[in-house]
Amino acid sequence: MTRRFRMLVLVVVMLVITAVGTVVLWARHDDREPVTILGTWTAKQGEQFEAVLRSFGIPFRYQGTAAQREVLLSKVQSGEPPDIVIMPSIGELAEYAEQDLLEPLDALYDPEEYGGPWKPTGSGSGHVYWVPVKADLKSIVWYREGERPAASPAPLRSWCMGMSDDGTSGWPGTDWIEDLVLQQQGPDVYEKWALNKERRDWWRGDAVRTAWESWASLLRQDRAAARHALLTDHRGDPDGNGLLFEGWGGCTLEHQGSFAPSFYKDEARRARMTDSARLLPGGDGRLRGREVTGDFAALFGDRPQARELIRRLASKEGQQKWAATTNVFSANRRVAPHGSAVEREIARRLGEGPRCLDASDVMPPAVRDAFYEAVLLTIARAAAGRDIDIPGVLADVQRVQDAQTAQGTDRSAAPRTVCSTT
Incomplete structure (x- = not known):
């Protein structure tokens, strides 16, 4: 039995039949555990992202992998998904949302700060399930x-x-x-x-x-x-x-x-x-x-620490810090351009439409x-x-x-x- 299961304080069992017929047992994490985050950034950019996360003062455990979709599917099927996933595939996130595996992010950020097409357009239920935390041209x-x-x-x-x-x-x-x-x-x-x-x-x-x-x-x-x-x-x-x-x-x-x-x-x-x-x-x-493309953060769990980390990362301050620290680009319209002349030129073009x-x-x-x-x-x-x-x-x-x-x-x-x- 894993340490995570020994520390469970609440177990909510949901039966989810996936495309391959796997039964998933969903477990709530102990609130004392670090926020678990699965992303695609590795090596130097992964280290830079972790530095930004540390500045928020919320204990976390980050895993970066280029084989993200396989790792995420394995974690979901085993009943131990990360608290937060960050990925470019909105199509994949939409499938998880439609299976009721994602938590709404409605009150965690101001969608009006984000320009289209990164700005979430909501779903049939009126909720949004992801927020852009990085943009690219x-x-x-x-x-x-x-x-x-x-x-x-x-x-x-x-x-x-x-x-x-x-x-x-x-x-x-x-x-x-x-x-x-x-x-x-x-x-x-x-x-x-x-x-x-x-x-x-x-x-x-x-x-x-x-x-x-x-x-x-x-x-x-x-x-x-x-x-x-x-x-x-x-x-x-x-x-x-x-x-x-x-x-x-x-x-x-x-x-x-x-x-x-x-x-x-x-x-x-x-x-x-x-x-x-x-x-x-x-x-x-x-x-x-x-x-254009983006990396979007979504919540698999509803722990307060995970929600707060999303809120800070999606804020103007969090996005400005992430962009300035790693020379990446933000879809948040309040984040000022930065970096070299080439980077400023990319930021300018990211602000010009039409963008798809x-x-x-x-x-x-x-x-x-x-x-x-x-x-x-x-x-x-x-x-x-x-x-x-x-x-x-x-x-x-x-x-x-x-x-x-x-x-x-x-x-x-x-x-x-x-x-x-x-």
Whole structure:
């Protein structure tokens, strides 16, 4: 018997049947225990986040992992979820909320302090279940100081690209597809696809297929570069300074979010960025919107200490401290820009619309995972010099989407909008 179970003062048993038929026994934690937090930040950024948490004066125990979804699912199924989880996947959080596993955050922060599209839009019950504690910009391309790219689409060999990640390989490719849909079709079509509005065959439709073909045309240019991208970690070598500064094959550009400098380490001061629209294949170079992402905090337990920690982290003061300490970005509109000229420029662009949340982050997890797999299959076929069969690849994702729709799954906690100009 674990120490946690020996210290139980109240046990509330809830039977939750998950998609794999697992029975979950829910247990309330002893109020004397530290607040448990599960997040994605590791290494230096994890240490910086812990320093911010310590300043709140609330005992805590933080676990950072790149395999967060697997770790969280295991903890939930074992009946010992963390008090707080911080993750980018709103679609996953919505599923937990719809199973009554998350606590409402209605009185813990002022939603009006947060700009769209990070600002929670509420659920069918009128509650909000997550709060943005970090924001990032994705429709950008990084290059090395003094090597500004030409204003035209770049060939595959110019791109520093890696698809591998712990437990979530393929997501860097979904960023490419999402940005292409946004720049080619605009925010209205992007939002309808991301939220499966109008229940159309979005995955087999022209908008997604055109974006996918644009990316595939890039991958077909060089089998060796495609193979390298498939087998390479998006962060680069653990002992290196990120893909951009490793420069495999002479690559000089990286389509990556505003968090990329954390991979560049000592070379980050030489990194510069520009809007992605003019460098993407198959477009007219016009910037129609900016893809953004966020990390959202949610409560699995209702202990006062956990609620207070969320309140402090989401406040203007907490967000200002987190942003200033770690050079990250906040969706809180009261937090002042900070850092270098590049960081201030990112903060400015994060404030300009239209902005659209990462589409895969708001999709149901099953659809998101099928999206990841389709990206990996596409690049694997390009690396092998085989026919990619884009209609077949997208039909597979559509079947997963159709199965989700046919199940009539409760999506009342899912976001109502993805794009915003406010």
